Amino acid sequence: MSVESIPIPASREDRSLEVPVWQMRVGTRLSRIAAVIGVVVVLALAALPAIASRNLIQDLIFVLTMLTLAQLWNALAGWGGLVSVGQQAFVGLGAYALFAGIVMLGLDPVVAIPLAGLFAALIAAVLGPLLFRLEGPYFAIGSWVAAEALRLICAQFKSLGGGTGMSISPGELSQMVGLKTVQALLGLRPAAARDVLVYWLALALAVLVTLGIYAFMRSRMGLALAASRDNAAAARSVGVRTARIRHALWIAVAFATGMVGAMVYLQKARISPDAAFSVTDWTAYVIFIVVIGGVRTIEGPMVGVLLLWGLVTYLAQYGSLYLVVLGSLAILIMLFMPKGVWGEVARRRHVQLFPTQRWLARSR
Amino acid sequence: MRWANMLELRAISKTFGAIVVADAIDLTLASGEALGVIGPNGAGKSTLFNLITGLLRPNSGRIVLDGVDITNLSPEARCRAGIGRSFQIPQPFDHLSVFENLAVAALFGGGLSEADAIQHCGRMLDLTGLEAKANRLAGSLPLLDRKRLELARALATRPRTLLLDEIAGGLTEAECHELVETIRTIHAEGVGIIWIEHVVHALLAVVQRLVVLNFGKVVAQGVPGEVMRSREVETIYMGVPA
Ligand SMILES: Nc1ncnc2c1ncn2[C@@H]1O[C@H](COP(=O)(O)OP(=O)(O)OP(=O)(O)O)[C@@H](O)[C@H]1O
Ligand SMILES: [Mg+2]
Numbered sequence: 001m002s003v004e005s006i007p008i009p010a011s012r013e014d015r016s017l018e019v020p021v022w023q024m025r026v027g028t029r030l031s032r033i034a035a036v037i038g039v040v041v042v043l044a045l046a047a048l049p050a051i052a053s054r055n056l057i058q059d060l061i062f063v064l065t066m067l068t069l070a071q072l073w074n075a076l077a078g079w080g081g082l083v084s085v086g087q088q089a090f091v092g093l094g095a096y097a098l099f100a101g102i103v104m105l106g107l108d109p110v111v112a113i114p115l116a117g118l119f120a121a122l123i124a125a126v127l128g129p130l131l132f133r134l135e136g137p138y139f140a141i142g143s144w145v146a147a148e149a150l151r152l153i154c155a156q157f158k159s160l161g162g163g164t165g166m167s168i169s170p171g172e173l174s175q176m177v178g179l180k181t182v183q184a185l186l187g188l189r190p191a192a193a194r195d196v197l198v199y200w201l202a203l204a205l206a207v208l209v210t211l212g213i214y215a216f217m218r219s220r221m222g223l224a225l226a227a228s229r230d231n232a233a234a235a236r237s238v239g240v241r242t243a244r245i246r247h248a249l250w251i252a253v254a255f256a257t258g259m260v261g262a263m264v265y266l267q268k269a270r271i272s273p274d275a276a277f278s279v280t281d282w283t284a285y286v287i288f289i290v291v292i293g294g295v296r297t298i299e300g301p302m303v304g305v306l307l308l309w310g311l312v313t314y315l316a317q318y319g320s321l322y323l324v325v326l327g328s329l330a331i332l333i334m335l336f337m338p339k340g341v342w343g344e345v346a347r348r349r350h351v352q353l354f355p356t357q358r359w360l361a362r363s364r
Numbered sequence: 365m366r367w368a369n370m371l372e373l374r375a376i377s378k379t380f381g382a383i384v385v386a387d388a389i390d391l392t393l394a395s396g397e398a399l400g401v402i403g404p405n406g407a408g409k410s411t412l413f414n415l416i417t418g419l420l421r422p423n424s425g426r427i428v429l430d431g432v433d434i435t436n437l438s439p440e441a442r443c444r445a446g447i448g449r450s451f452q453i454p455q456p457f458d459h460l461s462v463f464e465n466l467a468v469a470a471l472f473g474g475g476l477s478e479a480d481a482i483q484h485c486g487r488m489l490d491l492t493g494l495e496a497k498a499n500r501l502a503g504s505l506p507l508l509d510r511k512r513l514e515l516a517r518a519l520a521t522r523p524r525t526l527l528l529d530e531i532a533g534g535l536t537e538a539e540c541h542e543l544v545e546t547i548r549t550i551h552a553e554g555v556g557i558i559w560i561e562h563v564v565h566a567l568l569a570v571v572q573r574l575v576v577l578n579f580g581k582v583v584a585q586g587v588p589g590e591v592m593r594s595r596e597v598e599t600i601y602m603g604v605p606a
Contacts, residue, residue, distance in 0.1 A: 239473025
């Protein structure tokens with residue numbers, strides 16, 4: 001090697017020829033093992049419809065869509081500091097855009113899903129600059145008010161069922177892309193095959209969103225976002241365009257949230273403004289998942305959604321009492337495990353399956 | 365080395381309601397100069413930094429960097445243009461590690477690639493004595509280390525003009541001496557410095573020129589030794605009537 005023989009212009013600052021003194025690492029051996037296990041779990045989930053009952057598939061659609069919403073809310077509020085209680089706006093917009101696409105434009109549902117996401121993102125792009133003028137609790141209230149306004153607007157569309165909502169007939173969905181294949185593959189009737197198709201779409205979205213958020217948090221933009229959340233003035237003073245980063249995050253989260261809304265209501269095949277824009281279903285439960293699971297971790301929403309699923313399944317028989325139990329549990333966990341169940345495990349055992357901290361060490 | 369900026373404040377005024385915190389201030393930092401700023405509590409010193417970095421907008425007046433009017437630039441753009449600052453009350457990114465606090469500054473303000481940023485941050489942590497704590501969460505640091513972090517993070521942005529706001533308070537004699545050496549090293553590399561400091565002997569060991577602020581006005585400026593003996597400084601600090 002004759003690196004030395006290459007003349008280096010004196011003016012150029014080229015550090016690449018120097019031996020690096022420091023190095024940075026993020027992953028751990030445990031996180032690499034976790035990645036392998038993760039791949040196995042996802043493959044198993046993908047193969048599950050071959051043996052699972054229709055009930056289980058429907059339950060898992062709930063789990064996967066709630067997981068996606070929780071990851072998205074965690075990115076927005078936990079990492080980004082944008083504590084929104086109006087995410088139901090984008091679930092509702094996505095759902096209504098899907099129905100409009102199918103009923104009014106005659107689109108294929110599978111094609112309409114990403115378009116529904118785009119529509120939610122577009123509205124988010126318009127709302128963002130208005131909401132970002134509000135800070136902290138005012139932002140939270142503003143996002144909720146915006147969601148209510150959008151609910152009222154959607155209720156005005158008579159062709160989409162107005163205030164009472166509407167259903168899509170199974171016939172309209174029977175020509176859906178991929179449905180015949182699923183029917184033939186698993187020997188299912190159209191309604192069950194539609195569940196499987198939505199299940200696969202929901203699984204794909206949950207995996208993409210989880211990995212996307214993880215990659216983002218490990219990237220330089222994720223670092224800038226975390227700095228903006230901790231101290232906006234200081235972040236700006238070290239060169240971070242805080243407003244741009246938050247706005248981009250807000251739009252990206254709305255895009256994925258809109259797609260979740262579209263998938264959920266494609267499976268239900270019935271929509272109403274009160275359900276699609278429900279603050280309880282699409283924000284309160286989601287916050288519950290993130291808070292009991294562990295805010296600002298990738299693992300937290302996974303743990304949280306499994307806890308919620310277990311509670312919903314076993315407490316449903318007690319009727320409205322189960323909301324009381326859910327609320328009390330949330331308060332207890334917040335009091336005794338402020339970092340959530342996963343946060344507590346991570347703190348005590350020093351385990352992180354999805355580490356984000358960048359560690360600095362000397363190379364020699 | 366990047367060239368140091370020339371920074372000019374032209375008739376900068378700022379009021380908070382009825383209080384005037386900057387009263388038609390004219391001030392120039394020559395390229396590569398080290399300027400000290402002293403003045404009693406509430407004189408408007410930190411406010412001056414907030415005006416220079418863009419966190420506050422002046423009611424009137426212009427701020428000019430290398431002949432370019434930056435009065436309407438955002439704080440982040442001013443940082444990228446070469447202005448780095450420390451905060452009097454430390455403002456760390458609590459949930460990030462010390463190293464990550466610097467990394468975000470080097471990547472965004474400093475415009476470095478990831479590979480270069482890692483080496484640059486390592487050097488700045490070494491220089492400021494924070495290397496051993498590189499992987500601790502910034503929120504868990506004691507006050508003195510938070511102040512060190514302020515300096516280290518400002519340096520990570522690779523400033524050409526460095527604004528330091530009371531970083532020597534609370535240090536032992538030996539630590540203070542080390543700090544003075546560090547700032548001298550930075551200055552020797554061609555970085556322009558404005559340093560607000562109550563620990564006057566540390567300040568005088570570094571700066572070439574001294575400015576005295578009171579009630580948002582420059583009441584004296586010039587060679588440090590002469591300014592310290594001036595009637596204005598005596599009036600402010602000793603309470604001798606003018
Ligand atoms: N954001 C603000 N809103 C209202 N008043 C402010 C604001 N920031 C500073 N002040 C007031 O402006 C005056 C100047 O404050 P500044 O922080 O610039 O003083 P200083 O010279 O840095 O003082 P110290 O030596 O105590 O740091 C003070 O009276 C302060 O209370
Ligand atoms: Mg001050």
